[in-house]
Amino acid sequence: MKMVISGSKGHHLAYKIAKKLSIDFVPCEVRLFPDGELYIRITKDPYNKSIIYLQSCYGDPSRDILEFIFTVRTLKELNSKEVIGIIPYLPYMRQDDRFKNYEVVSAKILFEIIRESGLDMLISIDIHLHRLADLTRIFGFPIVNLTAMEKLALASLEYFDDRDIIVVAPDSEAEQWAKLASDTLNTDYIVLQKVRHGDEEVTVSGELSGVEGRSILIVDDIISTGSTLVNTLKELRKFNVKRVIAACTHALLVRNAEEKLFNAGLDAIISTNTVLNPYMKVDVADIIAEYLSRHFTKN
Numbered sequence: 439m440k441m442v443i444s445g446s447k448g449h450h451l452a453y454k455i456a457k458k459l460s461i462d463f464v465p466c467e468v469r470l471f472p473d474g475e476l477y478i479r480i481t482k483d484p485y486n487k488s489i490i491y492l493q494s495c496y497g498d499p500s501r502d503i504l505e506f507i508f509t510v511r512t513l514k515e516l517n518s519k520e521v522i523g524i525i526p527y528l529p530y531m532r533q534d535d536r537f538k539n540y541e542v543v544s545a546k547i548l549f550e551i552i553r554e555s556g557l558d559m560l561i562s563i564d565i566h567l568h569r570l571a572d573l574t575r576i577f578g579f580p581i582v583n584l585t586a587m588e589k590l591a592l593a594s595l596e597y598f599d600d601r602d603i604i605v606v607a608p609d610s611e612a613e614q615w616a617k618l619a620s621d622t623l624n625t626d627y628i629v630l631q632k633v634r635h636g637d638e639e640v641t642v643s644g645e646l647s648g649v650e651g652r653s654i655l656i657v658d659d660i661i662s663t664g665s666t667l668v669n670t671l672k673e674l675r676k677f678n679v680k681r682v683i684a685a686c687t688h689a690l691l692v693r694n695a696e697e698k699l700f701n702a703g704l705d706a707i708i709s710t711n712t713v714l715n716p717y718m719k720v721d722v723a724d725i726i727a728e729y730l731s732r733h734f735t736k737n
């Protein structure tokens with residue numbers, strides 16, 4: 439017996455996944471005590487059931503992650519048969535190393551806490567992986583990293599006037615997504631170099647002559663403040679380029695990111711619904727449900 443349950447920010451995806459897999463959908467009751475602490479109740483007995491638990495993390499990632507950990511631990515205490523956790527956008531991944539003395543390496547600690555919660559498997563989409571490669575081997579429990587990049591590349595086609603598209607990765611980390619997108623569109627890609635000087639201070643450089651006269655698809659995992667893309671656009675606009683579309687999996691769009699991007703000459707943003715935003719063109723519920731259905735058939 440299986441059950442899909444959702445955290446406070448997971449309903450939009452958990453409901454669809456439950457429907458696609460014909461499994462019961464059970465939202466958790468989540469509210470804040472007057473002092474800001476979380477109250478959580480699982481509203482149906484999880485005893486001896488395989489639980490698919492989905493919680494999105496954005497807006498208040500620390501609280502959302504804590505809600506996830508509390509709920510997983512409780513599902514295990516209440517003797518669920520297994521708990522498969524889904525965090526479509528996994529936060530805290532960018533600090534995956536100690537760049538300055540004494541810094542917290544949040545990515546590693548987060549995986550360790552999730553493992554200690556007793557979770558049987560973690561599924562996410564386009565995890566920001568730079569220096570951490572084989573997550574399952576490093577952290578000792580199954581971590582599945584799905585991608586939405588092929589679907590995003592296909593969705594971008596309706597925004598271009600022609601098929602002479604070149605894919606642009608704003609930094610070396612985005613090369614993995616540029617490769618997927620360019621394979622999907624059967625075109626080429628270039629990788630730029632990014633140096634981050636502060637939260638919104640970024641420089642982007644590289645050999646861009648190949649963009650001349652072409653349509654551009656910039657790909658990245660996250661748009662946060664938009665600074666990476668604004669500086670990529672600045673470089674692109676030095677050439678005669680046609681439409682410039684940005685495709686990203688997780689459109690966090692914090693502060694005035696959209697204003698900055700459109701003022702810098704971006705023609706459109708397309709993204710998924712890992713976090714709710716105005717530019718959702720790819721539904722990751724399909725990607726997750728397809729994976730789960732293969733997983734349950736195998737096991």
Ligand code: R5P
Pocket residue numbers: 532566609611612637640658659660661662663664665666667
């Ligand atoms: C970091 O390397 C990520 O892949 C993104 O490029 C980054 O998070 C985007 O952040 P922002 O929009 O604030 O430049």
